[in-house]
Amino acid sequence: MKDRIRISVIFGIIASLLIVSCGKKGSDQPALTVDKQNGTITFLAEVNGKYLLTPTRHGVVFKDGKNGDKSIFIGLTDHKTFYDALIAIGARAGNNMTMENKETTKVEGDLLDVTVTWKGAPKSYTLDEVINDSNKKPILMRFGGNLEKAMSLNTGCLFCLDSCPVGIVSNCNYTFGAVEKRKEVAFTGNKDILPADKTLVTFTVKLKK
Amino acid sequence: MAKEYFKSIFTGFIAGNIIAMIFNQWIFLEMRVNIALVIPLSTFIVLIVYHFSRIKFHLTVIFFLELIFGLLVFLLYNFSVESYRIIPASMFREGFHLNSLSLGEVNAVILLIFVIANFIIFRDSGIVSTWFVRQPDES
Numbered sequence: 001m002k003d004r005i006r007i008s009v010i011f012g013i014i015a016s017l018l019i020v021s022c023g024k025k026g027s028d029q030p031a032l033t034v035d036k037q038n039g040t041i042t043f044l045a046e047v048n049g050k051y052l053l054t055p056t057r058h059g060v061v062f063k064d065g066k067n068g069d070k071s072i073f074i075g076l077t078d079h080k081t082f083y084d085a086l087i088a089i090g091a092r093a094g095n096n097m098t099m100e101n102k103e104t105t106k107v108e109g110d111l112l113d114v115t116v117t118w119k120g121a122p123k124s125y126t127l128d129e130v131i132n133d134s135n136k137k138p139i140l141m142r143f144g145g146n147l148e149k150a151m152s153l154n155t156g157c158l159f160c161l162d163s164c165p166v167g168i169v170s171n172c173n174y175t176f177g178a179v180e181k182r183k184e185v186a187f188t189g190n191k192d193i194l195p196a197d198k199t200l201v202t203f204t205v206k207l208k209k
Numbered sequence: 210m211a212k213e214y215f216k217s218i219f220t221g222f223i224a225g226n227i228i229a230m231i232f233n234q235w236i237f238l239e240m241r242v243n244i245a246l247v248i249p250l251s252t253f254i255v256l257i258v259y260h261f262s263r264i265k266f267h268l269t270v271i272f273f274l275e276l277i278f279g280l281l282v283f284l285l286y287n288f289s290v291e292s293y294r295i296i297p298a299s300m301f302r303e304g305f306h307l308n309s310l311s312l313g314e315v316n317a318v319i320l321l322i323f324v325i326a327n328f329i330i331f332r333d334s335g336i337v338s339t340w341f342v343r344q345p346d347e348s
Contacts, residue, residue: 049312050299053286055236069303070240180237191291198311 032077034085041085041205045073047189049197055186057161057179059131059171060203065156072131072189073116073201075158079150082158083168086112086143091207093145097165102176107163109143111208114159118201130194131161134186137173144170161187169205212329213265214256219326220266221255222248223274229300230281245304268334275327 032043045060051072058071062078075082086093094109115124127139141159149166150157160167162174162185178184195201225248232244258264278297286292298315302308307315 049295050303053289053292053295054233054239054299057236057240063308067240069243069308180240183236196311197295197313 031075032081032085034088036088039089039206041082041089041203043082043085043203043205044076045201045203046076047194047197047199047201048072048074052189052191052194055179055188057164057187058157059127059159059161059187061158062156065154067155067157071157071159072187073159073203075156077158079156079158079168080147083145083147083150086168086205089207091143093143093147095145097144097146097163097170097176099149099165102163102165103181104175105163106172106175107142107144107170108172109145112141112143112169113206113208114141115204116201117204118195118199120195124204125193127159130190132188132190133161133173135184137185140172141169142172144168213263214259215326216266216271216330217255217259218252219322219330220271220274221252222322223271223278224255225249225251225304226297226300227274227278227281229304230278230285230296233300234285243303245300245302248300248304268331271330 029044032041034041046063048069048071050069056070056072058067060073060075061067061069061071062075062082065079068074083093091110091112094107096108097105114127116127116130117124127141131139133139139161144160144164144167146164146166146168150168153166155166157164157167158169160170162170162178163172163176164170165176174185179187228251229245229247232247233239238244259266282292282296283290286296294316295312297319298312301319302310302312302315310318
């Protein structure tokens with residue numbers, strides 16, 4: 001009898017914690033804003049602590065996409081809105097990646113300047129500073145496009161860390177399969193710079209001049 | 210009886226964590242599947258197995274599973290002490306779909322589970338009473 005009471009108490013405590021957590025409020029800020037005059041997009045994302053130690057090929061993925069919990073940053077804006085925002089600031093998509101050529105082709109499209117900051121951060125960081133590339137290559141993000149594939153597969157991918165036929169923006173340094181298949185490179189979040197898990201960060205994207 | 214059910218749930222939970230951590234090393238799979246689902250799955254399977262077979266989980270088995278779990282967290286993630294703060298919590302969060310919780314909050318839940326489970330399971334083994342219950346003065 002005593003055991004049953006104890007076990008009920010344990011599950012009660014755990015259930016209470018989970019119920020309390022479900023009532024959390026999100027940010028009041030808009031998930032994405034476009035400043036056409038200055039040609040910048042700002043969008044919100046959360047740090048995913050898991051990928052500060054575990055390698056991934058996903059930089060930023062929309063939280064409700066299929067890969068929503070597989071990225072270093074969990075985006076609060078969806079891939080369609082992000083794509084439209086890039087078009088709105090005048091970016092041109094490469095649209096050169098297909099499922100057939102993905103392992104031999106590097107993503108094309110306009111080169112983007114991406115920075116990230118958060119409350120209490122001393123400055124805005126570049127992607128190179130917040131994401132570790134095991135080969136120490138500077139990350140080069142290009143507007144791949146791929147809207148049709150992104151919509152049909154609904155992976156939610158905003159930033160991929162190797163050239164991707166689905167992600168809206170990809171790192172053109174590597175072809176698809178560099179992380180998972182050929183192990184040419186490993187990407188993790190920089191735990192020495194990034195804030196704690198679930199911290200809200202703001203990405204700023206503009207065309208590289 | 211309730212304690213045996215609890216032991217089976219905890220054994221399944223630890224075994225699931227070990228399996229998930231091993232498979233998590235396979236990046237191709239990790240990027241495509243929610244490997245951490247193996248944690249609730251394993252917990253449920255072991256519970257069902259116990260319910261129908263009444264197989265008893267020896268304390269030594271549970272102790273060694275916990276030991277293996279603790280060592281794997283350290284050994285599989287670049288011998289980083291930080292992995293204790295990140296890996297079990299991220300697995301638990303993914304496995305139980307608790308995406309609104311931060312790793313800190315999940316760690317609090319895991320710590321609670323481990324402390325209470327170990328207390329209940331090892332309470333009658335003599336270890337807990339030796340450590341926490343004052344022994345009568347022999348003289």
